[in-house]
Structure formats: structure tokens, C-alpha cells
Amino acid sequence: MIALFYIAAFVAVISTLMAITRFNAVHALIYLVVSLLSVAVIFYLLGAPFAAALEVIIYAGAIMVLLIFMVMMLHLGETSIQQEKQWLNWSVWLGPGFLSLILLVEMSYLLVVSNEPGEGLTVVDATQVGIALYGPYIITVELAAILLLAGIVGAYYLGQEKRRVLHRFLNQEDND
Amino acid sequence: MKIELMDVLIMLAVILVLQVLAMFLIWLERRLLGLWQDRLGPNRVGPAGLLQPVADMIKIFFKEDWTPDFVDKKVFVLAPGIVVFTTLLSFAIIPFAPGVLIADMNIGILFFLAMSSLGAYSIILGGWASNNKYALLGAMRGASQMITYEVFMGLSILGVVMLSGSFSLKSIVLAQQDGWFIIPQFVGFVVFLVAGIAETHRLPFDIPEAESELIAGYHGEYSSMKFGLFFLGEYLGITLVSSLIVTLFFGGWLGPEFLPPIIWFVLKTMVFLLFFILLRAALPRPRYDQLLSYGWKILLPLTLINLMVTGALGLYFDKM
Numbered sequence: 001m002i003a004l005f006y007i008a009a010f011v012a013v014i015s016t017l018m019a020i021t022r023f024n025a026v027h028a029l030i031y032l033v034v035s036l037l038s039v040a041v042i043f044y045l046l047g048a049p050f051a052a053a054l055e056v057i058i059y060a061g062a063i064m065v066l067l068i069f070m071v072m073m074l075h076l077g078e079t080s081i082q083q084e085k086q087w088l089n090w091s092v093w094l095g096p097g098f099l100s101l102i103l104l105v106e107m108s109y110l111l112v113v114s115n116e117p118g119e120g121l122t123v124v125d126a127t128q129v130g131i132a133l134y135g136p137y138i139i140t141v142e143l144a145a146i147l148l149l150a151g152i153v154g155a156y157y158l159g160q161e162k163r164r165v166l167h168r169f170l171n172q173e174d175n176d
Numbered sequence: 177m178k179i180e181l182m183d184v185l186i187m188l189a190v191i192l193v194l195q196v197l198a199m200f201l202i203w204l205e206r207r208l209l210g211l212w213q214d215r216l217g218p219n220r221v222g223p224a225g226l227l228q229p230v231a232d233m234i235k236i237f238f239k240e241d242w243t244p245d246f247v248d249k250k251v252f253v254l255a256p257g258i259v260v261f262t263t264l265l266s267f268a269i270i271p272f273a274p275g276v277l278i279a280d281m282n283i284g285i286l287f288f289l290a291m292s293s294l295g296a297y298s299i300i301l302g303g304w305a306s307n308n309k310y311a312l313l314g315a316m317r318g319a320s321q322m323i324t325y326e327v328f329m330g331l332s333i334l335g336v337v338m339l340s341g342s343f344s345l346k347s348i349v350l351a352q353q354d355g356w357f358i359i360p361q362f363v364g365f366v367v368f369l370v371a372g373i374a375e376t377h378r379l380p381f382d383i384p385e386a387e388s389e390l391i392a393g394y395h396g397e398y399s400s401m402k403f404g405l406f407f408l409g410e411y412l413g414i415t416l417v418s419s420l421i422v423t424l425f426f427g428g429w430l431g432p433e434f435l436p437p438i439i440w441f442v443l444k445t446m447v448f449l450l451f452f453i454l455l456r457a458a459l460p461r462p463r464y465d466q467l468l469s470y471g472w473k474i475l476l477p478l479t480l481i482n483l484m485v486t487g488a489l490g491l492y493f494d495k496m
Contacts (some may be wrong), residue, residue, distance in 0.1 A: 053286035061293025
């Protein structure tokens with residue numbers, strides 16, 4: 001079990017690194033999908049099959065499809081690849097990279113000091129998630145619903161058909 | 177965690193049977209279309225044309241596997257495999273008969289939804305990598321169609337999940353011993369059927385390929401076995417949707433005693449496969465925007481009302 005975890009974690013780290021360093025946006029997104037899939041496998045191994053399924057359905061299956069869809073619509077060609085090559089030089093990523101390294105060291109230290117993660121696992125299935133969401137966490141669900149409603153209203157407003165504005169002479173002609 | 181010999185045998189048998197079935201579905205489809213359109217269809221190779229798929233396979237294997245210069249090569253090669261891979265994986269959760277089941281997961285039906293949403297990448301990446309205007313148009317249509325219909329597909333199943341109280345397909349079949357879910361969940365069945373056709377982008381919803389407007393759409397640049405994989409994926413897809421309809425709404429392997437359960441399952445699935453083929457012969461293709469507005473304006477409210485009514489009745493009779 002622990003070996004499976006390390007394999008999935010290894011795939012996740014490698015694919016995330018590849019996602020950052022690709023110059024072609026679609027290639028980067030494909031690596032990101034692989035990274036999300038490996039995170040889903042990790043969720044499954046840690047006893048959260050419901051979270052794993054949602055990770056694949058929502059993140060890998062819907063949101064990433066939308067992102068790729070957007071990249072396709074923009075039709076980024078050779079010029080954007082050249083641009084990315086200029087943007088991704090070491091002076092850009094050295095600072096954030098160093099800061100993340102500090103966090104990584106800190107986290108590894110915590111993992112070593114504290115108990116082994118993976119001891120005493122309990123499988124959390126869909127029923128328990130539902131009871132938790134609609135019991136103690138009901139206010140969070142309501143807030144998320146309001147946020148989504150705002151998004152839908154906004155999308156509806158942006159997507160509505162534009163009112164046709166005619167030149168005043170044309171308007172007169174129509175009235176005649 | 178021990179892997180038994182029996183499980184491996186079941187896995188191999190499922191893969192083998194599905195590939196052969198997909199091959200002969202092509203023959204069946206062409207013969208039936210011929211029958212319904214008052215012509216013969218392929219009847220030359222072997223008895224009643226039964227060896228036609230074999231001839232087709234030989235032909236498609238020996239065609240030149242040509243990758244155009246202008247495509248994104250890695251993605252171009254990757255795309256056709258995804259749909260076959262995800263569809264075959266989805267079969268892991270389908271209980272063919274008592275004991276004949278690859279994986280009895282407690283998130284069974286969610287696994288199918290996850291795999292079907294990953295299958296959309298095949299179209300999108302294939303169309304994008306082809307670097308061709310028509311292919312790109314097909315890919316964009318495919319992406320919006322599949323994202324839209326995934327929503328109703330997931331929601332239409334939830335009524336069944338409420339009634340049986342489980343995501344596992346085995347428990348869903350066992351919960352139908354007193355009566356098939358087609359009766360209490362008729363709306364769910366209709367929406368699932370429509371969404372299933374749209375997900376497998378079969379006619380009449382084959383808008384991503386649309387031969388008459390997009391000259392084969394997302395797979396326009398593909399030839400030889402890469403095209404064959406898209407084709408295989410489509411036939412596996414309709415087999416998958418048919419067997420899921422049977423499992424979710426028509427009692428799966430359940431049936432009167434005089435036939436073994438697996439035969440019942442195969443018979444019921446065959447009925448829906450024939451229905452899919454009949455649809456192709458009977459219906460014209462809607463326009464792209466018609467398909468999407470039909471989905472969001474009719475199917476979505478319908479599924480939500482169905483869910484609410486199912487939930488309310490379930491609470492009222494305290495069946496949950």
C-alpha cells in the first residue's frame with residue numbers, strides 16, 4: 001500500500017514539474033491532467049474514494065477540458081511558444097522556487113517528526129461526506145450555492161443578446 | 177490483496193469478447209441499416225457477409241499509417257488511444273452476472289462518470305493536434321457537447337442511486353428484485369438515454385464529426401489503425417451505454433429462471449444496441465445550437481424535477 005502511494009506521489013511530482021516547464025500550453029495542460037489523476041489515486045489510497053472520484057470528474061474531467069477548450073479557441077501557435085521560452089528563464093522562477101523549497105524542507109521535517117501518515121485509516125464514503133456536508137457544514141454549502149448563483153447570473157448577463165442600436169435615420173425609416 | 181486466477185480470466189474474457197463484439201457490431205449495423213433502407217448491405221464475404229469485419233480489419237491494418245507533417249505528433253498519436261482505454265476501463269464496474277464482475281467498487285457509478293469525462297479528451301486533443309480548421313471545429317463542438325451532457329448524465333443516475341441507496345452497480349441490480357427502476361425512474365431513463373447517445377456522439381448527435389459539414393471533423397486527418405481506434409471506441413461506447421442502461425434501469429442480469437443470468441444480460445443489452453442502430457437509420461442530425469439549448473433548457477430542469485420528486489417521495493414513504 002505504501003509503495004503504491006509513493007509511485008502515485010512520484011508521478012504527481014514529475015507531471016506537475018513537466019506541466020510548469022512545457023512551452024506549449026496544451027502539452028502543459030495534458031501533464032496537469034496526469035497530475036490531477038495521480039492525486040486522485042492518492043486520495044483513493046488514503047481512504048477517500050468519493051473525493052478521488054470527484055477529483056477526476058470535476059477537475060480532470062470538466063475544468064481541465066474547459067481550459068483546453070479555451071486554449072484551443074485562442075489558437076496559440078508558434079509565437080506564444082517563443083514568448084513562453086522568453087518568459088521561463090531562471091531569474092523568474094529562482095525566487096519562488098527557493099521559497100517553496102523552504103516549505104518543502106519544513107514539511108518533510110514535520111512528516112518525519114510526527115506520526116506516520118497512513119496509520120489507522122478510515123474509509124470515508126459518500127454517505128458520510130453527505131451527512132457532514134448537510135449537517136454541521138450546511139452554511140458552507142449555502143454560501144457556495146450563493147457564489148455559484150452569482151456566477152450563473154453574471155454569465156447570463158454577459159451572454160444575453162445585445163440590444164440592436166440603429167442609426168436614428170434608420171429608425172425613422174422603420175417607423176414610416 | 178490477492179489476485180485470483182478467476183479474476184484474471186474474467187478480465188481477459190471481457191476484453192476479448194468486447195473487441196470481437198465491437199467488430200461484429202459494424203457488420204450488424206451495416207446489414208440492419210441495409211434492411212431498414214431497403215437494400216442488402218455487405219453480403220459477399222463469408223456466409224451472409226459475416227466475415228466482412230475480418231476483411232475490413234485486414235484492410236485497415238495494411239493501410240499506410242500516415243501522420244501529416246503539420247500535426248502535433250505526440251498528441252496526435254496519444255488521442256485515439258484515450259477513448260478506447262477509458263471505455264474499456266469503464267467495463268470494470270459492470271456486473272455481467274452474479275460473480276462475473278471485475279471490480280465491485282463502492283463508488284462504482286462515479287467511476288463510470290469519471291472515465292466518460294476523461295474520454296472527452298480523445299476528441300478534443302485529436303481535433304486540436306490535427307491542426308486543421310475542420311478538425312478544430314469538430315473538437316470544439318465535441319468538447320461543449322460532452323461537457324453539457326455529462327451534467328445530465330450524472331444527475332439522471334442519481335434517482336436510481338437514491339432508490340437503491342448505493343453507488344455500487346451490484347447493489348443497484350440487487351435492489352431491483354422487486355421491480356425494475358424503469359418504472360419509478362422513467363424520466364431518469366429517458367434523460368440517461370439521450371445523454372448516453374450524446375456522450376458516445378452517435379447519430380443523431382454525431383455533431384463533432386458531421387460528415388456533411390465538417391468532413392469527418394476531429395478524425396479527419398487520421399488514417400489506418402489510429403482511425404480504427406476511434407471507430408472501436410465508438411462501438412465500445414455504445415456497448416457500454418447499452419449495458420449501463422440495462423444495469424441501472426432494466427434489472428441487469430435479473431430475469432425468469434429458465435435462462436442463466438448472463439444470457440438475460442446479453443439479451444437485454446442487444447435490444448439496446450439494436451435500438452442505437454435504429455436511431456441512426458431513423459433520425460436526422462439536429463443543429464449544434466439546438467442540441468445545446470435542448471440540453472440546458474429541457475433536460476436539465478427535467479432531471480432536477482425528477483430528483484426533487486424522487487427525494488420527496490422517498491422521504492414521504494421513508495424508503496431512504
